[in-house]
Amino acid sequence: MEPENLNCRPIGFVSTTVAAKFDAGHQPDPDAEETNRVTLLPEPGYELALQDLAGFDRIWLVWWFHLNSTWRPRVMPPRGPAVRRGTFATRSPHRPNPIGLTCVRLIGIKGRVLTVGPLDLMDGTPILDIKPYLPTVDSFPESAAGWVDEVERQLAEAVPYGIEVFEPALQQLSWLREEFGIDFTERAFAVLRNDPSPHRTRRILRMQDGRLRMACGAWRLYYEVEDRTVRILSVGKGYSDERLAAEYAADITHGDAQRAFAVRWPEI
Numbered sequence: 001m002e003p004e005n006l007n008c009r010p011i012g013f014v015s016t017t018v019a020a021k022f023d024a025g026h027q028p029d030p031d032a033e034e035t036n037r038v039t040l041l042p043e044p045g046y047e048l049a050l051q052d053l054a055g056f057d058r059i060w061l062v063w064w065f066h067l068n069s070t071w072r073p074r075v076m077p078p079r080g081p082a083v084r085r086g087t088f089a090t091r092s093p094h095r096p097n098p099i100g101l102t103c104v105r106l107i108g109i110k111g112r113v114l115t116v117g118p119l120d121l122m123d124g125t126p127i128l129d130i131k132p133y134l135p136t137v138d139s140f141p142e143s144a145a146g147w148v149d150e151v152e153r154q155l156a157e158a159v160p161y162g163i164e165v166f167e168p169a170l171q172q173l174s175w176l177r178e179e180f181g182i183d184f185t186e187r188a189f190a191v192l193r194n195d196p197s198p199h200r201t202r203r204i205l206r207m208q209d210g211r212l213r214m215a216c217g218a219w220r221l222y223y224e225v226e227d228r229t230v231r232i233l234s235v236g237k238g239y240s241d242e243r244l245a246a247e248y249a250a251d252i253t254h255g256d257a258q259r260a261f262a263v264r265w266p267e268i
């Protein structure tokens, strides 16, 4: 008989500095100098189950996209042209069973806590399982990668867009950095250099006045494109004044910065 529901439960949780989806990589950035933690629950046997894992350079984390509640049969991947692909041909978070799979560098193990390298998981993500990465079994570098090969080829050939930042964006971005330590420009500009055109998954839309707007987590970047140059015009906040004023808004991402921004730039 086929079971209708299969039960599983978290064995632990991830701690990272990534609180907004926008700030998480689409896959781990191998060059990032970040360290993260996976803490297993204090269940009998979990510490013993980590025995002998220390000799492995890399491990697989099997995890749950706990912030997603829906799935779609076709999705628009964030890189490349605005084309929808079958969900099972992508690594999209929107899947019938929202299970993520990430290969990470294992840095150390102490008790029930694993220190690991760069991740694409958000803070608090539930971990379902850990397995050692076996290069002899898990690595096939010569394998064809379908539409992804094609996108990689196009991106490698494309001339990147230049970025120019104008006032008031210049002042707003340095204010956010200095007052709140917020800086989303590295990720945002990397996306815009590749392709600043409207795209649902990249959360870029054209506004009625012709400007383009990209959502960067809790913030918005307004820009226009001239030839191969992206002209960054201004920054906006992602939440309305009403939403920021509501009592239940205490846990809004960058809520304090958004409120202060509304006072400093009330017209945006």
Ligand SMILES: C[S@@+](CC[C@H](N)C(=O)[O-])C[C@H]1O[C@@H](n2cnc3c(N)ncnc32)[C@H](O)[C@@H]1O
Binding pocket: 021, 022, 024, 025, 026, 027, 028, 064, 065, 066, 067, 068, 091, 092, 093, 099, 100, 101, 102, 103, 120, 121, 122, 124, 125, 126
């Ligand atoms: C494209 S998925 C790839 C995940 C995994 N490496 C895989 O291939 O299954 C990575 C993205 O998932 C999103 N994400 C990370 N943690 C999440 C969570 N707990 N719930 C929902 N989305 C999450 C972030 O936007 C991140 O950029």
